[in-house]
Amino acid sequence: MTIYDVSEKAGVSIATVSRVLNGSDNVSAQTRQRVLAVIEACDYTPNAFARGLGLNTMNTVGILCADSTDLYVANAVYNIERELHENNYNCLLCCTGYNVEDKQKYLNLLVNKKVDSVILLGSNFISDNDDENEYIRKAAGEIPVLLLNADYDYENVYCSICDDFKSTLQATNYILDTGVEDILYLYNSKSYSALRKLSGYQSALTQRGIPLRAEYMQYFPGSHSNLPAVADFLMEIDRAVEYHAVVAGDDNLAIGAMKFALKKGMSIPEDLSIIGYNNSILSTCCEPELTTVDNRLEVLCHHIVKTLVGILDNKEMPQKVIFSGELIKRGTTL
Amino acid sequence: MTIYDVSEKAGVSIATVSRVLNGSDNVSAQTRQRVLAVIEACDYTPNAFARGLGLNTMNTVGILCADSTDLYVANAVYNIERELHENNYNCLLCCTGYNVEDKQKYLNLLVNKKVDSVILLGSNFISDNDDENEYIRKAAGEIPVLLLNADYDYENVYCSICDDFKSTLQATNYILDTGVEDILYLYNSKSYSALRKLSGYQSALTQRGIPLRAEYMQYFPGSHSNLPAVADFLMEIDRAVEYHAVVAGDDNLAIGAMKFALKKGMSIPEDLSIIGYNNSILSTCCEPELTTVDNRLEVLCHHIVKTLVGILDNKEMPQKVIFSGELIKRGTTL
DNA sequence: GTGAAAGCGCTAACAG
DNA sequence: CTGTTAGCGCTTTCAC
Numbered sequence: 131m132t133i134y135d136v137s138e139k140a141g142v143s144i145a146t147v148s149r150v151l152n153g154s155d156n157v158s159a160q161t162r163q164r165v166l167a168v169i170e171a172c173d174y175t176p177n178a179f180a181r182g183l184g185l186n187t188m189n190t191v192g193i194l195c196a197d198s199t200d201l202y203v204a205n206a207v208y209n210i211e212r213e214l215h216e217n218n219y220n221c222l223l224c225c226t227g228y229n230v231e232d233k234q235k236y237l238n239l240l241v242n243k244k245v246d247s248v249i250l251l252g253s254n255f256i257s258d259n260d261d262e263n264e265y266i267r268k269a270a271g272e273i274p275v276l277l278l279n280a281d282y283d284y285e286n287v288y289c290s291i292c293d294d295f296k297s298t299l300q301a302t303n304y305i306l307d308t309g310v311e312d313i314l315y316l317y318n319s320k321s322y323s324a325l326r327k328l329s330g331y332q333s334a335l336t337q338r339g340i341p342l343r344a345e346y347m348q349y350f351p352g353s354h355s356n357l358p359a360v361a362d363f364l365m366e367i368d369r370a371v372e373y374h375a376v377v378a379g380d381d382n383l384a385i386g387a388m389k390f391a392l393k394k395g396m397s398i399p400e401d402l403s404i405i406g407y408n409n410s411i412l413s414t415c416c417e418p419e420l421t422t423v424d425n426r427l428e429v430l431c432h433h434i435v436k437t438l439v440g441i442l443d444n445k446e447m448p449q450k451v452i453f454s455g456e457l458i459k460r461g462t463t464l
Numbered sequence: 465m466t467i468y469d470v471s472e473k474a475g476v477s478i479a480t481v482s483r484v485l486n487g488s489d490n491v492s493a494q495t496r497q498r499v500l501a502v503i504e505a506c507d508y509t510p511n512a513f514a515r516g517l518g519l520n521t522m523n524t525v526g527i528l529c530a531d532s533t534d535l536y537v538a539n540a541v542y543n544i545e546r547e548l549h550e551n552n553y554n555c556l557l558c559c560t561g562y563n564v565e566d567k568q569k570y571l572n573l574l575v576n577k578k579v580d581s582v583i584l585l586g587s588n589f590i591s592d593n594d595d596e597n598e599y600i601r602k603a604a605g606e607i608p609v610l611l612l613n614a615d616y617d618y619e620n621v622y623c624s625i626c627d628d629f630k631s632t633l634q635a636t637n638y639i640l641d642t643g644v645e646d647i648l649y650l651y652n653s654k655s656y657s658a659l660r661k662l663s664g665y666q667s668a669l670t671q672r673g674i675p676l677r678a679e680y681m682q683y684f685p686g687s688h689s690n691l692p693a694v695a696d697f698l699m700e701i702d703r704a705v706e707y708h709a710v711v712a713g714d715d716n717l718a719i720g721a722m723k724f725a726l727k728k729g730m731s732i733p734e735d736l737s738i739i740g741y742n743n744s745i746l747s748t749c750c751e752p753e754l755t756t757v758d759n760r761l762e763v764l765c766h767h768i769v770k771t772l773v774g775i776l777d778n779k780e781m782p783q784k785v786i787f788s789g790e791l792i793k794r795g796t797t798l
Numbered sequence: 799g800t801g802a803a804a805g806c807g808c809t810a811a812c813a814g
Numbered sequence: 815c816t817g818t819t820a821g822c823g824c825t826t827t828c829a830c
Contacts, residue, residue: 132823143801148825158799175576179522180823182513183806188577190556197542201745204538208531211559215570220577222524223557225545236549242509243522243554357748385749392751411535414691415719415749417726466807477817482809490815514807517822 131174140168151176182244191438192222192240194233195251199355201410202380202427206251206278209431217439219246228254234265247273247438253280253323274441276434279323279425281450288441289450290434292425294323297455298330301405301423302377304457308464310375310403311340315347316364316387317379318354324379327407331377345371350383360386361393368394374402381406381413381422388416388462404462418461425455465508474502485510516578525772526556526574528567529585533689535744536714536761540585540612543765551773553580562588568599581607581772587614587657608775610768613657613759615784622775623784624768626759628657631789632664635739635757636711638791642798644709644737645674649681650698650721651713652688661713661741679705684717694720695727702728708736715740715747718754722796738796752795759789 133151137144142161149157150165157165168174182188191214195203211221222245226233233255240248248269255277257263263282269275270286277289305313315331317324332342348367352359360383378384384406391402398404398418406413406422413420433451440447467485471478476495483491484499491499502508516522525548529537545555556579560567567589574582582603589611591597597616603609604620611623639647649665651658666676682701686693694717712718718740722732730736732752740747740756747754767785774781 134823144824145801145803145826146799149800152825156799161799177517177823178576178578179513179516179520180806181825183511183517183808183823184825186513186806188513193557198532198545199538199542204533207557208533208559211532211557212561215558220573221557223527223541223545223555224549225542227546239554243512355745357745358753382745389751411689411691411716412745412749415746417723417751419692468807478808479810479817479819480815483816486809492815495815511807514822515809517807517824518809520822 131172133176136165136168136172136174139172140165186244187246188244189219190222190243190245191219192224192237192243192245192248193251194224194226194237194240194248194255196226196228196233196254198223198225201382201412202408203251205410205427206431209428210249210435213432213435214438217435219439230257230262237265237269241269241272245273246442247276249276249278249434249438250280251278253277253321254319256280256282256322258322274438276438278430278434281322283449287449288434288437288447290430290437291450291452292427292430292455293452294326294425294455295330295333297423297425297457298327298377298407299334300330300455301407301457302331302334304421304459305375305377305403305405305463306334306338306340308403310464311338312373313346313375313377314371314373315377315379316350316360316383317348318350318352318383319379320349327379346373350386354380354382354386357382357386357389361389364390365393375404376402377405379407381408381410381420384420384422384462385412385416388420399462399464403464405457406462409458413458413460416462421460421463422458423455424458426453429453465506467510470499470502470506470508473506474499520578521580522578523553524556524577524579525553526558526571526577526579526582527585528558528560528571528574528582528589530560530562530567530588532557532559535716535746536742537585539744539761540765543762544583544769547766547769548772551769553773564591564596571599571603575603575606579607580776581610583610583612583768583772584614585612587611587655588653590614590616590656592656608772610772612764612768615656617783621783622768622771622781624764624771625784625786626761626764626789627660627786628759628789629660629664629667631741631757631759631791632661632711633668634664634789635741635791636665636668638755638793639709639711639737639739639797640668640672640674642737644798645672646707647680647709647711648705648707649711649713650684650694650717651682652684652686652717653713654683658713665711680707684720688714688716688720691716691720691723695723698724699727709738710736711739713741715742715744715754715756718756718796719746719750722750722754733796733798737798739791740796743792747792747794755794755797756792757789758792760787763787 137147226236275287376387409424413422471481560570609621710721740754743758747756
């Protein structure tokens, strides 16, 4: 069933059918009725590929992420997809893994598939070595590139960011205010966003005149999905450093710290205060429940979709928007 | 830059360009070289829409799920996407929510967008009331429909299932073997898969001559993402029923039960044994770690993709495959 | 308000 | 081995 069949049955030209299909005004009520009746009767739907070829779009946007099972990413995907759908766009989801070349290939693939735009989830898509960002600049030459929680200044690249520096600064200060000064910072990523958090931690200490010490900033090299491994890691470094609080780069690491405390027989928060990041489901599954930073994911996602839709609608949109996180105080802090 | 431009610059016809593009043998090495050089030089890529129109496929498959943030679903999406990508397919991800009409609309949309096939994640897409499954039958009339953990017997519908009945039977027996007989079954869904689990629980009891009692099968009406709410729910029904073990429909509910135990001052597993389902990250975030059922998600996903690729390759594929889960024994059982 | 016809960029059958 | 040409199904200008 094609537009020709419909036009024939309705006794009109294909142009007219196309017009009623696309809601053009230039069709008489009668003709429209007749055409609609045929369409209805035949259960006709226009061929999406032909439409794509003609209009040069299929209303599709690509979502790139390293790992969609990451709790933060999974939430972002969900929020973005639902809102994009409301705006009549569909999502091509791509899980690239953390390898730069794979990311490049995948982004390139999406551009070739002619998505209208692409959203990159997480700052791990931006490298410190700007040569490695060439693939992003290239993509931005073709379609708008939207970044969630990554900062990159370039034409046709738009950033929606939560101020991780400020949030971590605030979280660290919150602990400092309780009188605890020996705070371990535990992280698992060296992305832009991750390093901003680290900076926030450092600034908080520095502002109070507390010297920074390398052994208090621990990088966990494994996967943060392996919770017991995080605890084991802390057990290993236990002789080298003594601390009474940990600020973690995400909730997973914080839970690892809780498991560590339990093994050591330390009570939380009396012996060890802990603050996570992301306000994920993990923060309510433990006991006591985790004090954590809500990084306003819904707001960010809402904004990113709004921006995207605006751009594709040829409106002028801000290239960078920064929101503030919020400390959610629960049981793991004094 | 189109195939015409390339053909012109290479001094050949578009057919020849198309041939080298599609790896046809009928091109001399020289000509191929010349064409490839031009393609390289111009950074030419064929127009995906035109290609789609000609071939009637864009190598896209739709993934439908109610909620991609659900831990089980998130894992499924990830595994399927990665494997599909290896087979040169891309994924249109759709989060429908739990409303039947929305599911219908969304599935219909995908068919109209001409995806090659569609994968439905979770048995909540199949209704007991077969009238509500009409949209699935209709879709199956156009493209292969693959079901993850749902059972539906229909032409062009393929099911990959984990035997939830058996797993839950086994889990329940495991507790019964420790001498505990008053076991609460806690569930949160009435999907096919969920009811199979319930059956497994019931069978285990019945086989041992233990009478079934309605108050021992509790349906939690809220969202299983709200862990504290699960605990509160158990507190509420606490006067009505006394039990020393809970078998839960998923890890979330099990964690809720753990929180409940803590509130009540019951120790796990001495006073209360608990078994979850899915072997999600939640099962290792708690203390003690959760005994749970691994429902072989990776295996199921691998199989579903293999089936899908086979079907689209016109191979004969089994319409239903059933795998067995595995009980992962950890700290919440005796 | 309606129709004819020219693309959109590619694939594939057919002819040579 | 290579070129010609007829679609694929729709949108959109341009006449009438």
